[in-house]
């Protein structure tokens with residue numbers, strides 16, 4: 001059985017591919033390399049370079065490889081860019097997901113795992129967010145993903161597809177064996193930026209807001225190690241193969257840390273007293289965003305192996321060092 005992984009040359013996709021290959025699965029990656037990198041893929045992964053919205057190409061790949069399962073990660077992922085280019089984001093994330101679904105349904109694909117995001121919750125009125133919280137995204141990126149979720153659920157009901165939608169919280173870290181990591185040069189994610197600052201690639205780290213309603217005033221997030229997240233995709237496919245019902249699941253650990261705690265960890269692990277400065281809050285940043293992660297743990301045999309902030313930081317740092325050396 002061959003699994004199609006769209007966006008498999010990206011940060012999270014490469015870790016999903018590794019998790020699947022490590023489990024002995026056969027994988028084909030479809031990626032247009034717009035932000036992904038061929039070098040993030042191990043030699044044993046087949047790569048088709050192309051657009052997930054290209055119906056002819058996707059149809060051919062599904063047919064030739066006899067694919068019954070898709071893990072769909074390909075997307076545009078930068079929230080502020082989605083605000084200035086909403087139509088580009090709706091096309092890339094919603095339009096192309098629709099195109100993929102159309103071809104998948106016609107080809108008889110039976111199982112789909114989809115990358116969604118905690119951004120579908122917008123600014124929730126509770127810190128611990130369960131899947132039953134009414135989604136209310138506040139930017140085009142989050143809306144483009146929520147619309148995709150709805151399309152997937154509707155198409156699944158009509159066409160006998162089964163699915164798991166994973167709403168990722170804050171993804172961080174790198175493969176513990178050093179095989180993959182976050183390589184996007186202009187990434188804005190806190191862990192990546194803090195590690196780059198520790199290694200002298202950035203002059204300082206800006207703390208966006210220190211007057212949030214949290215114990216130290218800085219924003220709290222649920223940082224999930226990318227390899228644990230990748231394992232959740234493997235578990236999702238296992239669940240669907242056993243005939244399990246379609247599910248929407250938060251993917252986080254269920255506890256959070258503040259920006260200051262992340263900075264303290266980077267200082268502790270790197271031994272560098274990274275320079276920080278205070279900056280205004282970013283628009284739409286909630287005080288705290290933590291997954292109610294009980295459903296993921298209950299429904300799958302998912303036992304995270306890397307739920308440790310210092311470990312996440314150590315592996316992110318070691319990936320940054322590797323990028324600097326290459």
Ligand SMILES: NC(=O)c1ccc[n+]([C@@H]2O[C@H](COP(=O)([O-])OP(=O)(O)OC[C@H]3O[C@@H](n4cnc5c(N)ncnc54)[C@H](O)[C@@H]3O)[C@@H](O)[C@H]2O)c1
Pocket residue numbers: 006007008009010011012013030031032033034035036037050051052053072073074075076077092096115116117118167168169170171184
């Ligand atoms: N990084 C996070 O914290 C986070 C959080 C929540 C959800 N997500 C979701 O996870 C998924 C992966 O994100 P990432 O952080 O790895 O980003 P990324 O940019 O590293 O990966 C996206 C991959 O998709 C590819 N791609 C984009 N458009 C494509 C297209 N039309 N056809 C084929 N390939 C295409 C890119 O080349 C890249 O390899 C996305 O769906 C994103 O929305 C990420």
Ligand SMILES: O=c1ccn([C@@H]2O[C@H](COP(=O)(O)OP(=O)(O)O[C@H]3O[C@H](CO)[C@H](O)[C@H](O)[C@H]3O)[C@@H](O)[C@H]2O)c(=O)[nH]1
Pocket residue numbers: 077079117118119168169170171188189190191193205206207208209218219220221259282285289
């Ligand atoms: O240089 C920085 C970067 C971030 N932060 C703070 O660090 C926290 C985390 O910010 P990130 O930019 O790393 O992540 P977000 O929580 O903003 O968003 C990420 O996780 C979301 C889900 O929780 C969405 O999926 C989104 O796409 C993804 O970027 C926030 O409090 C933010 O204000 C800083 O103080 N300085």
